[in-house]
Amino acid sequence: MGFFAKLTSFFTGYKEIDAEFYEELEEQLVMGDVGIASTEVLIEELKKKVKEQRISEPEKCRALLMDSMKEALRMYDPDTLYDFEKGPSIVLFVGINGVGKTTTVGKLAKIYKDQGKNVLLSAADTFRAAAIEQLAVWSERAGVDIIKGREGGDPGAVIFDSVKAAKARNTDILLCDTAGRLHNKANLMNELKKINTIIKSEYPEAKKETLVVVDGSTGQNALNQTKEFMACTDVTGLVLTKLDGSAKGGIAVAIQSELKVPVKFVGTGEGITDLSRFDADSFVDTLFS
Numbered sequence: 001m002g003f004f005a006k007l008t009s010f011f012t013g014y015k016e017i018d019a020e021f022y023e024e025l026e027e028q029l030v031m032g033d034v035g036i037a038s039t040e041v042l043i044e045e046l047k048k049k050v051k052e053q054r055i056s057e058p059e060k061c062r063a064l065l066m067d068s069m070k071e072a073l074r075m076y077d078p079d080t081l082y083d084f085e086k087g088p089s090i091v092l093f094v095g096i097n098g099v100g101k102t103t104t105v106g107k108l109a110k111i112y113k114d115q116g117k118n119v120l121l122s123a124a125d126t127f128r129a130a131a132i133e134q135l136a137v138w139s140e141r142a143g144v145d146i147i148k149g150r151e152g153g154d155p156g157a158v159i160f161d162s163v164k165a166a167k168a169r170n171t172d173i174l175l176c177d178t179a180g181r182l183h184n185k186a187n188l189m190n191e192l193k194k195i196n197t198i199i200k201s202e203y204p205e206a207k208k209e210t211l212v213v214v215d216g217s218t219g220q221n222a223l224n225q226t227k228e229f230m231a232c233t234d235v236t237g238l239v240l241t242k243l244d245g246s247a248k249g250g251i252a253v254a255i256q257s258e259l260k261v262p263v264k265f266v267g268t269g270e271g272i273t274d275l276s277r278f279d280a281d282s283f284v285d286t287l288f289s
């Protein structure tokens with residue numbers, strides 16, 4: 001059972017809505033990765049609703065809290081959020097080691113290919129051994145082409161070739177896998193700067209999307225990583241992976257409200273179909289069910 005689902009018994013365990021109830025609820029939300037700042041906002045909102053609607057039963061707070069969480073997560077217009085999918089577009093996947101970048105590229109390649117789009121992959125992670133081969137396997141699974149460089153080569157050169165190819169082939173969506181390394185911020189910043197310059201000069205008409213991939217089960221670390229990447233490049237969205245392995249998920253609320261960056265996709269497994277668009281309502285419903 002998930003973390004928030006267990007809260008159901010918390011709500012029914014109280015006889016009245018008192019200071020202790022709010023305090024304990026606050027603690028629970030923080031433990032569920034909602035983050036201190038967002039938790040405080042949620043609690044204040046709950047107090048306001050309880051007062052306005054003259055509610056006295058603690059169990060009614062569950063629905064009120066769920067509504068507030070949905071509202072907090074619904075801060076973006078879903079019609080414009082996925083504009084890049086109309087193409088032609090270049091999507092960069094960034095994030096630290098092992099969060100699920102390559103897997104996400106593979107899953108999205110399959111989704112877009114099935115929609116009849118012309119998809120191309122770019123193996124711009126030339127850093128890690130076998131990274132190119134790993135992406136090549138995904139390209140076969142999804143049935144899309146891939147542009148590769150050589151291991152240890154310049155990722156900028158791979159991006160350059162990929163962007164040229166995307167333009168020449170009228171590709172709808174170019175999905176670029178990058179290396180997961182953040183141990184040297186200056187390096188990372190330079191690398192991303194270079195990649196962005198290449199894209200801008202070679203294919204300025206393409207829409208550019210930069211998705212930070214974070215492991216949803218790592219709580220505040222995921223928030224801090226997002227922050228780091230936002231300081232290095234223009235981040236347009238977030239992919240939260242490995243939510244299948246986490247009982248929590250409150251990190252979505254924390255990142256979205258504190259950093260103002262929209263969660264666009266969630267990964268819920270290692271399989272090719274285990275990725276979906278983020279939907280605030282169903283996300284919160286799942287958290288509490």
Ligand SMILES: Nc1nc2c(ncn2[C@@H]2O[C@H](COP(=O)(O)OP(=O)(O)OP(=O)(O)O)[C@@H](O)[C@H]2O)c(=O)[nH]1
Nearest residue numbers: 097098099100101102103180241242267268269270
């Ligand atoms: N359970 C689960 N596992 C996932 C999910 N997404 C990725 N993984 C697994 O996480 C591991 C790392 O995934 P990769 O896609 O290789 O991660 P990466 O960010 O490309 O890693 P590097 O290239 O080393 O930086 C793999 O074993 C994936 O199968 C997910 O949503 N759920």
Ligand SMILES: [Mg+2]
Nearest residue numbers: 101102125131
């Ligand atoms: Mg990878």
